């Protein structure tokens with residue numbers, strides 16, 4: 001009976017797990033630009049708190065990719081690749097095979113980039129979602145999603161436009177999630193608190209206010225999802241591209257005082273200066289920068305392309321790596337034109353080993369554990385996590401499931417399943433063992449008595465088991481009159497085997 005009960009319990013659990021694995025839930029990926037890992041401790045954030053309480057978080061944030069800028073990290077989130085593998089090395093890119101210059105949308109929302117800047121071997125998740133399982137994807141201003149990759153764009157798109165409000169963005173996504181042909185993958189981009197942190201500094205009251213506004217946007221989204229009856233059936237990941245740090249006009253590195261601006265083209269300025277020396281000037285430009293970088297009061301490092309540390313996962317792109325890069329120390333800024341006033345109070349883009357450069361991560365939904373946290377993981381791990389949630393075969397990527405798998409409820413279930421199974425096996429074994437022990441004791445007592453009744457010496461009696469109906473003397477040895485322990489015997493022999501005593505005489 002106990003075994004039957006255990007078996008039923010195991011089958012019920014198995015069915016629950018299989019149902020959970022097979023259920024296809026929509027996934028929402030949201031980015032608040034420049035939302036540093038520790039911003040949630042700055043002010044009251046009841047809606048983010050709700051997500052953390054009912055979902056998961058990375059306590060130390062996640063490790064962004066180098067360069068810790070907006071475009072590279074948004075592309076890494078959706079491809080799981082480091083910059084050297086997806087080709088979007090920084091907010092500005094140069095490729096000798098593409099003559100049309102690259103321009104980020106925040107410079108000119110109407111400018112159309114050559115799609116080859118993005119279609120460079122990486123496969124954003126909406127491609128797999130639409131090609132592998134005929135899913136539908138919707139992108140609200142996600143960086144790079146306006147460019148076809150492998151001829152695929154997201155099914156629905158809201159193009160980059162600074163004038164569109166946050167609530168309009170949420171409303172659009174809700175429409176896409178609940179329409180006649182709903183999306184199963186949605187991506188939404190919000191440009192704050194990045195913009196404010198650049199202007200006022202990451203520690204400013206203005207940024208604290210932006211954190212509260214972000215929390216209200218999340219509240220608005222959760223409320224809409226709840227009203228549509230979707231909140232219990234959707235997985236939501238909210239994260240960011242990079243962190244932030246303070247900069248000031250007192251910590252500037254004047255590039256032009258080190259090397260003449262006529263000797264190089266500067267593609268990106270700070271904190272990573274991408275330097276393209278004019279023909280014949282590579283060694284000269286490099287040696288001047290190197291001499292300065294190694295002086296006692298220097299606040300930057302300089303590398304030729306081949307010298308860039310492997311840990312940046314930046315140097316191995318076949319065409320786009322600048323011949324020289326200079327990287328400012330945390331809080332310092334390169335400036336190339338001394339006549340221009342330096343007005344920034346906050347920045348990012350530094351070495352991704354700096355904790356300040358790491359963004360936050362929270363997630364909630366039926367697939368995530370409740371109130372669970374890990375310390376940290378990598379931005380590139382988000383892609384395999386999302387593929388897992390959508391049951392997609394991931395494209396080759398640099399991410400790992402090692403840490404992010406811990407965030408999943410199925411992992412918790414599997415752990416409970418293993419533990420539960422162990423306990424059930426223990427209980428079943430103990431129960432069966434007890435029954436046999438009791439039976440053996442009773443049989444032993446009964447046989448001892450019979451041997452005494454038959455006046456057999458121990459040497460004259462043997463005990464053996466036989467199947468019913470195979471003959472033997474068992475019937476003659478058992479009768480209601482001569483055995484007060486008949487019930488004991490019957491109980492003890494209530495199985496397939498019965499006991500038989502055979503006289504050797």
Ligand SMILES: [Zn+2]
Nearest residue numbers: 033034070241
């Ligand atoms: Zn950004």
